[in-house]
Amino acid sequence: MDFSPLSEQDIQEMLKAIGVSSMDALFQDIPKSIRNPSLNIGKGLSELETRFCMETLAGKNMIYSSYFRGAGSYNHYIPPVVNQITARNEFYTAYTPYQPEVSQGYLQAIFEYQTAICNLTGMFATNASVYDGANALCEAAIMAKNITRKNQFLIVGELHPEYFQIFKTYGFACDFHIQTANLNNFTEKLKQEEFAAVVIQNPTFFGDLHNLKELAKKIKEISDEVLVIEVIIESSSLGLLKKPADLGIDIVCGEGQPLGIPMGFGGPTLGYLATLKTHYRKLPGRIVGETKELNGERKGYLLTLQAREQHIRREKALSNICSNQALCGLAIIVYLSAMGYNGLRKVAELSAKNAYYLKQRLHEIKEISVCNISRPTYNEFLIAVPKGFYEKFEELCLAEKILPPYQLLSESLEYLAQVSTYKFENNKDYLIACATEMNSAESTVTFLTLAQKALRELGGRRR
Amino acid sequence: MNFPENLMYTESHEWIKKLDEKTALIGITDYAQHELGDIVFIEFEPMGKKNKKDIFCNLESVKAVASAYLPVSGTIVEANAKLAKDEEFELVNNSPYDKGWLIKISLSKPSELSQLMNSKAYKKFVEEAK
Numbered sequence: 372m373d374f375s376p377l378s379e380q381d382i383q384e385m386l387k388a389i390g391v392s393s394m395d396a397l398f399q400d401i402p403k404s405i406r407n408p409s410l411n412i413g414k415g416l417s418e419l420e421t422r423f424c425m426e427t428l429a430g431k432n433m434i435y436s437s438y439f440r441g442a443g444s445y446n447h448y449i450p451p452v453v454n455q456i457t458a459r460n461e462f463y464t465a466y467t468p469y470q471p472e473v474s475q476g477y478l479q480a481i482f483e484y485q486t487a488i489c490n491l492t493g494m495f496a497t498n499a500s501v502y503d504g505a506n507a508l509c510e511a512a513i514m515a516k517n518i519t520r521k522n523q524f525l526i527v528g529e530l531h532p533e534y535f536q537i538f539k540t541y542g543f544a545c546d547f548h549i550q551t552a553n554l555n556n557f558t559e560k561l562k563q564e565e566f567a568a569v570v571i572q573n574p575t576f577f578g579d580l581h582n583l584k585e586l587a588k589k590i591k592e593i594s595d596e597v598l599v600i601e602v603i604i605e606s607s608s609l610g611l612l613k614k615p616a617d618l619g620i621d622i623v624c625g626e627g628q629p630l631g632i633p634m635g636f637g638g639p640t641l642g643y644l645a646t647l648k649t650h651y652r653k654l655p656g657r658i659v660g661e662t663k664e665l666n667g668e669r670k671g672y673l674l675t676l677q678a679r680e681q682h683i684r685r686e687k688a689l690s691n692i693c694s695n696q697a698l699c700g701l702a703i704i705v706y707l708s709a710m711g712y713n714g715l716r717k718v719a720e721l722s723a724k725n726a727y728y729l730k731q732r733l734h735e736i737k738e739i740s741v742c743n744i745s746r747p748t749y750n751e752f753l754i755a756v757p758k759g760f761y762e763k764f765e766e767l768c769l770a771e772k773i774l775p776p777y778q779l780l781s782e783s784l785e786y787l788a789q790v791s792t793y794k795f796e797n798n799k800d801y802l803i804a805c806a807t808e809m810n811s812a813e814s815t816v817t818f819l820t821l822a823q824k825a826l827r828e829l830g831g832r833r834r
Numbered sequence: 835m836n837f838p839e840n841l842m843y844t845e846s847h848e849w850i851k852k853l854d855e856k857t858a859l860i861g862i863t864d865y866a867q868h869e870l871g872d873i874v875f876i877e878f879e880p881m882g883k884k885n886k887k888d889i890f891c892n893l894e895s896v897k898a899v900a901s902a903y904l905p906v907s908g909t910i911v912e913a914n915a916k917l918a919k920d921e922e923f924e925l926v927n928n929s930p931y932d933k934g935w936l937i938k939i940s941l942s943k944p945s946e947l948s949q950l951m952n953s954k955a956y957k958k959f960v961e962e963a964k
Contacts, residue, residue, distance in 0.1 A: 520880070652877070678894045678897070679899070683897070683898055683899065687892075687901070715851075720907065
């Protein structure tokens with residue numbers, strides 16, 4: 372929507388119409404001393420000066436030539452058509468227009484986004500998106516609580532530690548009781564109490580791929596009332612993996628960033644949330660529906676099932692979220708349309724292959740061991756390195772503008788030890804390495820060379 | 835607007851009809867269905883023991899969601915299958931006092947019935963509310 376300031380003539384006509392002689396007279400009730408005070412924001416800059424200023428600021432950003440880190444945010448190729456379309460001024464707005472009479476284009480885009488998410492996950496219904504993956508998990512948990520009327524949750528396996536933190540924050544206000552288990556002891560815990568849902572991330576924080584079908588079956592055998600929530604953060608994996616709906620998952624929630632949204636500084640991204648037909652009425656937030664005109668065959672789009680929402684149902688609404696990430700949703704539908712099924716599959720295959728190569732090569736290095744070398748992984752894996760290695764390696768990588776793997780934070784080790792079957796040794800550091808279709812063979816060779824160099828320097832220092 | 839004489843009414847616009855000494859049917863009044871408009875979904879609370887004024891179902895219309903509250907204490911023993919299973923929600927709009935009944939309860943304090951309004955009092959209540 373365009374914004375045109377009033378002309379001097381407009382102002383005079385409007386003043387005359389309300390019978391006020393001047394702007395000063397209009398604002399006479401406001402003390403002169405606080406009227407238009409001079410602000411200490413400097414003089415305006417010319418276009419050229421502004422450009423220099425912004426370029427200097429932008430130059431402070433570190434732009435990496437290659438990334439070996441995922442752990443929640445993934446470097447995938449984004450075709451230019453995504454920016455081209457999302458930057459159109461019909462779409463590029465902070466406010467998402469929802470009135471059907473003026474917003475058919477945007478509503479249709481959101482509807483198509485929803486269709487794509489349902490196709491990817493195999494689920495019956497999804498909403499117009501929530502803020503990010505962790506937020507989607509928390510909304511999934513609220514759904515599970517509403518459906519089962521229970522508030523116990525069991526996290527099985529390595530859920531991202533930041534997601535765990537946010538889950539606990541929501542839990543504080545939503546009265547969730549959150550327990551943790553690993554693959555070896557979860558059945559025992561499940562038998563002890565009645566749970567609303569089991570939360571499983573796949574691929575896990577460490578990159579492992581679960582046999583979800585078998586896991587879900589085991590869970591349902593213990594209790595057919597407990598729901599299975601799957602968290603997907605590396606959503607490009609859906610290009611290769613089976614659809615959650617076919618594996619016994621009740622609610623799938625995830626992070627949309629890997630599907631055409633730049634990493635930015637960690638946002639903005641998008642969270643998706645999809646479920647089976649049995650639970651769609653508990654799905655929170657906006658949902659765009661397709662309908663027909665009253666007297667005709669033309670299709671139209673509008674928000675549907677709004678009575679569940681905050682502006683109508685007040686404190687009894689399913690969620691306190693009354694918005695969505697429309698622009699990011701648009702980016703995803705443009706990305707998926709450009710890639711197609713085969714394109715997304717190729718992205719996933721290349722990511723998995725590049726990561727597999729890196730995994731094998733790193734494991735060949737004597738001082739480094741890949742913890743999940745014998746387990747199936749997607750495009751990330753966990754490596755154990757000698758203490759002191761990472762600091763050296765990071766320095767070498769940054770000099771080459773390579774973003775090195777993610778180092779597990781000591782404060783999350785206690786939590787990870789509860790949900791993982793891996794044993795963490797005190798004399799090691801643990802890193803999560805990642806590759807996508809963007810990791811070239813050359814950059815992988817450089818990366819491995821730097822790892823060797825860091826180990827040599829570390830060894831030399833010790834001698 | 836219809837106010838059958840064999841029913842008792844609440845200020846939150848539910849009716850209750852005694853079937854025998856122990857059981858009763860509960861629904862929402864003609865006035866309530868009219869105010870809500872076309873009902874598109876009803877979510878029933880699970881069967882079981884409840885107190886007077888507890889929510890026993892949520893009725894969703896095109897424009898709003900309203901909760902229905904128990905006029906008296908008791909145990910919910912049945913939800914109208916035409917609604918809960920067959921999803922013929924229009925019955926609540928078309929036949930609020932008959933085919934569109936919501937739940938059947940087993941009364942735990944039958945004396946509470948006498949605290950409710952009769953047809954005449956409810957009619958007056960609704961007219962004053964307008």
